Amino acid sequence: MATKQEIxxxxxxxxxxxxxxxxxxxxxxxxxxxxxxxxxxxxxTQLAIQLRPNLKTLIEQNYLKEGTKIISEYDEVVKSFMDFxxxxxDDLVSPKFKTLTKPDLVLINQLKQLSFSGFExxxxxxxxxxxxxxxxxxxxxxxxxxxxxxxxxxxxGVYRRSNEAAVNRLVAIVEENRYSDDPIAKKKxxxxxxxxHSKYASDIRGENMRKYASQIAHDSIMxxxxxxxxxxxxxxxxxxxxxxxxxxxTTRQFxxxxxxxxxxxxxxxNVFTGNWRGKSGSDPFVNRGGxxxxxxxxxxxxxxxxxxxxxxxxxxxxxxxxxxADAATNVSSLASPxxxxxxxxxxxxxxxxxxxxxxxxxxxxxxxxxxxxxPVRHRGTKRENYGNVRFANKRSKGRFYxxxxxxxxxxxxMMQELDDLAVKYGVPKLRSISPxxxxxxxxxxxxxxxxxxxxxxxxxxxxxxxxxKRGDDIxxxxxxxxxxxxxxxxxxxxxxxxxxxxQIHQQKFVGTTSQYFSPKLEQDLIQLGGKWRxxxxxxxxxxxxKEWFAENFTLYEMGKTELVDPNxxxxxxxxxx
Amino acid sequence: MSKLFEEAEAILELERTLNADxxxxxxxxxxxxxxxxxxxxxWLSEGLYLRLPEIVKKEGNDNFLEExxx
Numbered sequence: 097m098a099t100k101q102e103i104x105x106x107x108x109x110x111x112x113x114x115x116x117x118x119x120x121x122x123x124x125x126x127x128x129x130x131x132x133x134x135x136x137x138x139x140x141t142q143l144a145i146q147l148r149p150n151l152k153t154l155i156e157q158n159y160l161k162e163g164t165k166i167i168s169e170y171d172e173v174v175k176s177f178m179d180f181x182x183x184x185x186d187d188l189v190s191p192k193f194k195t196l197t198k199p200d201l202v203l204i205n206q207l208k209q210l211s212f213s214g215f216e217x218x219x220x221x222x223x224x225x226x227x228x229x230x231x232x233x234x235x236x237x238x239x240x241x242x243x244x245x246x247x248x249x250x251x252x253g254v255y256r257r258s259n260e261a262a263v264n265r266l267v268a269i270v271e272e273n274r275y276s277d278d279p280i281a282k283k284k285x286x287x288x289x290x291x292x293h294s295k296y297a298s299d300i301r302g303e304n305m306r307k308y309a310s311q312i313a314h315d316s317i318m319x320x321x322x323x324x325x326x327x328x329x330x331x332x333x334x335x336x337x338x339x340x341x342x343x344x345x346t347t348r349q350f351x352x353x354x355x356x357x358x359x360x361x362x363x364x365x366n367v368f369t370g371n372w373r374g375k376s377g378s379d380p381f382v383n384r385g386g387x388x389x390x391x392x393x394x395x396x397x398x399x400x401x402x403x404x405x406x407x408x409x410x411x412x413x414x415x416x417x418x419x420x421a422d423a424a425t426n427v428s429s430l431a432s433p434x435x436x437x438x439x440x441x442x443x444x445x446x447x448x449x450x451x452x453x454x455x456x457x458x459x460x461x462x463x464x465x466x467x468x469x470x471p472v473r474h475r476g477t478k479r480e481n482y483g484n485v486r487f488a489n490k491r492s493k494g495r496f497y498x499x500x501x502x503x504x505x506x507x508x509x510m511m512q513e514l515d516d517l518a519v520k521y522g523v524p525k526l527r528s529i530s531p532x533x534x535x536x537x538x539x540x541x542x543x544x545x546x547x548x549x550x551x552x553x554x555x556x557x558x559x560x561x562x563x564x565k566r567g568d569d570i571x572x573x574x575x576x577x578x579x580x581x582x583x584x585x586x587x588x589x590x591x592x593x594x595x596x597x598x599q600i601h602q603q604k605f606v607g608t609t610s611q612y613f614s615p616k617l618e619q620d621l622i623q624l625g626g627k628w629r630x631x632x633x634x635x636x637x638x639x640x641x642k643e644w645f646a647e648n649f650t651l652y653e654m655g656k657t658e659l660v661d662p663n664x665x666x667x668x669x670x671x672x673x
Numbered sequence: 674m675s676k677l678f679e680e681a682e683a684i685l686e687l688e689r690t691l692n693a694d695x696x697x698x699x700x701x702x703x704x705x706x707x708x709x710x711x712x713x714x715x716w717l718s719e720g721l722y723l724r725l726p727e728i729v730k731k732e733g734n735d736n737f738l739e740e741x742x743x
Contacts (some may be wrong), residue, residue, distance in 0.1 A: 172735055457696070473716065473726055473727040473740065474722070474723075474725070474726060475722065475726065475735070475742050475743065476742065476743065510742075532741075533719075533743055534718060534722070534741035535703055535714070535715055535718040535741065536715055536716070536718035536719040536721075536722055537712070537715040537716055537717060537718075537719050538724070539718075539719050539722040541722070541723070546722075550715075551712060551715055553739065559710060575713045576713070576716055598723065600676065619678075626688075635682075636716055636720075639682065639685045639686055639720050640685065640686065640688075640719070640720065643720050
């Protein structure tokens with residue numbers, strides 16, 4: 097049976113992911129509501145005011161409904177804690193510790209209510225932001241596509257790391273000037289705040305709606321666990337806490353140092369006044385080693401050290417975690433994409449082993465002939481390689497190009513983000529990685545991602561940056577979407593997202609082998625009849641409808657919505673989602 | 674952009690079904706492309722990869738394909 101820490105980690109990750117999905121649904125519902133309300137009539141301030149209750153209902157039906165379900169699952173945390181307490185012999189602990197008392201149940205309900213109020217705060221913030229956006233759009237007579245774009249940014253936010261530099265600059269201006277009486281400083285503060293609000297759907301701390309929602313989903317369960325277990329300890333007169341969990345390759349230095357340490361609450365609070373890499377917050381019971389930390393403090397008596405049954409509940413074997421299909425050294429998701437500095441090198445063997453297991457499962461999600469064989473559409477694909485992972489270094493023009501362990505760490509993270517995209521867009525997850533990209537940067541066909549080390553290794557990533565914006569001369573557009581990102585990981589990420597866009601048009605709505613060779617979405621792209629020409633933000637998007645789709649998809653999913661062709665948004669909404 | 678690069682771009686932009694001659698010309702350009710355009714050309718190659726099934730279908734075989742595309 098899983099330990100409390102394992103259950104906690106699994107729930108926290110699942111909650112974040114579910115909230116992320118709900119926000120995408122919410123975005124679509126709000127836009128649909130707005131379109132219905134303004135069908136044939138202009139957006140007026142009166143209409144904007146009338147829409148507010150409808151928006152509230154949508155937020156309640158989507159976000160708060162999921163929040164309620166999520167909070168109901170906190171009972172699993174309680175259950176796993178009680179499983180642990182039952183392993184302690186009766187003579188070594190107060191009976192209160194081993195049973196759920198009436199005060200416990202009261203506290204559990206109170207903590208759940210507290211958690212729900214956190215979700216409600218975010219919901220109210222959503223409502224205010226979106227309602228204000230609609231109202232101000234009505235006042236200024238903003239064109240409808242712009243209103244839609246701004247609402248999308250408000251809900252799912254321009255939250256990507258690519259914008260972090262700009263957001264951080266603005267946040268620094270806010271911090272520098274917000275308390276000044278100097279009129280110039282005050283104006284700087286107000287201007288920066290306005291841009292943070294309007295352009296980045298962000299507040300003056302540089303946060304945004306989506307980030308808040310994901311953070312609240314994660315922190316909420318951690319807070320619940322921390323407060324409940326601490327209460328149980330106090331109730332039973334236990335005033336020492338053990339830092340529990342396991343060491344894996346990515347364990348923070350802080351956690352390695354504190355693992356299995358037993359200290360009083362006061363001592364732990366003193367430890368948490370220090371600083372370490374990856375620290376977030378200062379409450380040892382809630383924040384632990386930092387974001388996504390798998391360790392936790394539990395009420396603990398050193399006398400329990402010799403009881404084997406207790407130890408199996410406190411200290412899972414490290415190998416269980418390392419080989420688990422859903423455990424990742426480099427954790428990343430669409431909602432919280434990993435940062436380059438946080439990518440931990442992993443070995444090729446680790447990554448190949450992990451992805452092989454996942455791909456063996458994933459390959460079952462694709463259509464097959466009646467005889468059980470899988471169709472093959474693209475060149476270089478062999479059906480016997482479905483489910484397999486291969487990486488290769490290469491020599492080209494006298495130079496040797498090599499994947500490093502840092503690159504493998506990046507690929508591990510990217511594959512999780514692509515899995516999120518697969519879930520979001522309802523297509524099968526990838527089933528193979530191959531080095532057979534030929535002369536191409538990368539390519540995608542049959543659920544197989546072909547990667548070229550010559551262009552995708554971190555060391556080989558280009559460093560150009562384009563400041564082109566819609567309305568500028570299209571002759572000055574960069575060649576590909578990666579030029580809009582400054583960070584090397586974002587440049588690499590943009591290629592992975594571009595390739596995944598091809599997976600979407602190749603696999604979406606494919607239910608039969610004949611559809612496999614002529615997917616509906618590719619027919620829909622042809623039907624656009626060149627509507628996409630001269631509309632994309634990159635030269636490569638001009639090459640054909642599939643590349644237009646992939647380039648716009650990349651910018652859309654990486655938060656560069658201001659660069660996305662509005663025709664793409666329409667296509668996405670009408671034909672894909 | 675060099676004339677060669679523009680020619681490769683034009684091949685990829687063709688709305689008609691590509692054929693073996695288009696493919697061969699594209700690959701030949703790839704061998705001559707200057708180093709400073711190599712990365713962008715690698716993107717064009719990405720686009721060509723998606724069009725290989727249509728060329729093979731039109732030609733009825735894949736004998737014309739270079740080894741790296743088979």
